[in-house]
Amino acid sequence: MSDHLQGRDAVFPAAEFDTRLARLQSAAQALGTEALVLTGPENIFWACGRQTAGYFAFQALVVRASAPPVLLVRQLETTGARASTWLKDIRAWQDGEDPAEALAALVQDLGLRHIAVERNAWFVSEALAAKIAAALTGVTMIDGSGVTEGLRAVKSPSELAAIRLAAGYAQAGIVSAIDACRAGATENDVTAAMISAAISAGSEAMAMEPLVSSGPRSGVPHATWRRRVLREGDGVFLELAGSHDRYHSALMRAVWMGPPPDEAARMMDVAERALDVALSAMRPGVACSVPHEAAQAVIDAAGYTEAFRKRIGYSMGAAFAPDWGEGAILSLFTGVNRLLEPGMVFHLPATLRSYGHYTVGVSETVIVTESGIEVLSDLPRQMTIR
Structure with missing residues (x-):
C-alpha cells in the first residue's frame, strides 16, 4: 500500500x-x-x-x-x-x-x-x-x-534556484531595515521591520538570527539587537540571510545616522573597493585564496590590516542553526587551494571594524558561473546616510 x-x-x-x-x-x-x-x-x-x-x-x-x-x-x-x-x-x-x-x-x-x-x-x-x-x-x-x-560545494540547478529566491527575501529585509533606521527607533524596531519584510517576501526560518547593532555595539562582531535607541551620530550594522527550502543567501549593508566621521567614511570606501576586487577575481579555475588575497591587498594598502582579521568569504547553501553559512565546507581565504567551479555559491562580507566603536561594510552573495559570477542583489552598496 x-x-x-x-x-x-x-x-x-x-x-x-x-x-x-x-x-x-x-x-x-x-x-x-x-x-x-x-x-x-x-x-x-x-x-x-x-x-x-x-x-x-x-x-x-x-x-x-x-x-x-x-x-x-x-x-x-x-x-x-x-x-x-x-x-x-x-x-x-x-x-x-x-x-x-x-x-x-x-x-x-x-x-x-x-x-x-x-x-x-x-x-x-x-x-x-x-x-x-x-x-x-x-x-x-x-x-x-x-x-x-x-x-x-557545487550546487545543482534546483539548489541555485532556491538560493536566488532566498536572496530576494534577504534584500527585502535589508531594504525595510534601512528604511526603519531613524533617530528614536530602537534596534528592535529595525530588526522587526527586517524580519517581517523577509518573511512576508517568502523567507522561512533562518538558520541564524539577523545581526542588527548600533552605536558602539556595532563595533562588536556578531552582535544582535538589544533594545538600544538609535541616536544622531550612530553607525548601524545590518546583516541577515533569507531562507528558501533551507537554502540561504545573506546580505549586509551599513547605515549612519547623520554624516559619518571621516575615518568611518574612509573605511567604508576601502570595504567597497575590497569587495569589488574580490568579486572581480572570481571565475572558474581560480583558487579560493585569490579573491581573499585581492581584497586583503586593498585593505593592507589603506592601512586597515588590523581592522580586518578574517576571510573575505564562505560557501552558502543548505543550513540549519546555528549557522546560515557553509563556512566549514569552503572559505575564500589564504591557503585554500580548491578551484572555483560553476555552481559554487559564496557570501563575501567585506567588513572593517573600529572594535568596540563601529563596523562598516558591505556584502554580496554570488554564484560562480561558466565565465564569472552572478551577483544576487541589485541593492546599492554604499553606506546609507539617514
Whole structure:
C-alpha cells in the first residue's frame, strides 16, 4: 500500500535526491566501506531532504554502498521524515531508549561490518560518539567526515534556484531595515521591520538570527539587537540571510545616522573597493585564496590590516542553526587551494571594524558561473546616510 505522506513536503523531486544518493554510494564504494553513516542535519537534508526543527534529537542516515538508504530518527519525528523525504525505509528509536544502541541495532540488522561514520557533526557530542563506538562491537569504523561536504560545494540547478529566491527575501529585509533606521527607533524596531519584510517576501526560518547593532555595539562582531535607541551620530550594522527550502543567501549593508566621521567614511570606501576586487577575481579555475588575497591587498594598502582579521568569504547553501553559512565546507581565504567551479555559491562580507566603536561594510552573495559570477542583489552598496 502506498504511503500518502511520502515526499508530500519534499523540497525537490525524488530524482534530485536519487542523484545525490548515487554519488554518496559511489563515495562509500571508493572508501572501500559498506555504508556511509551521516549524522549532520545539513548532510542528511542534502542527501534525502529530511528537515525538522527537532534535529537536536539524534538522527542518522545509513547510505549503503549497494542497497537503498535507511533513516533512523526519534519516534516523534517519523511522520515529518516520511513527509519530507522519498525514503521507503525509516526506522525509529523511542524516548528513553539509547540512540547509540538503536544505531548499533540497525547496523546489525542491516548486516553491516565495515562502515564510515561522520565524526564532525555538531549535534553528536563526544559522549554520544563514544557510546556509538562502544555499541558497534565487532564493526569496523573509519572516518567518513568531509565526504558529503565535498559533494555539497557545487550546487545543482534546483539548489541555485532556491538560493536566488532566498536572496530576494534577504534584500527585502535589508531594504525595510534601512528604511526603519531613524533617530528614536530602537534596534528592535529595525530588526522587526527586517524580519517581517523577509518573511512576508517568502523567507522561512533562518538558520541564524539577523545581526542588527548600533552605536558602539556595532563595533562588536556578531552582535544582535538589544533594545538600544538609535541616536544622531550612530553607525548601524545590518546583516541577515533569507531562507528558501533551507537554502540561504545573506546580505549586509551599513547605515549612519547623520554624516559619518571621516575615518568611518574612509573605511567604508576601502570595504567597497575590497569587495569589488574580490568579486572581480572570481571565475572558474581560480583558487579560493585569490579573491581573499585581492581584497586583503586593498585593505593592507589603506592601512586597515588590523581592522580586518578574517576571510573575505564562505560557501552558502543548505543550513540549519546555528549557522546560515557553509563556512566549514569552503572559505575564500589564504591557503585554500580548491578551484572555483560553476555552481559554487559564496557570501563575501567585506567588513572593517573600529572594535568596540563601529563596523562598516558591505556584502554580496554570488554564484560562480561558466565565465564569472552572478551577483544576487541589485541593492546599492554604499553606506546609507539617514
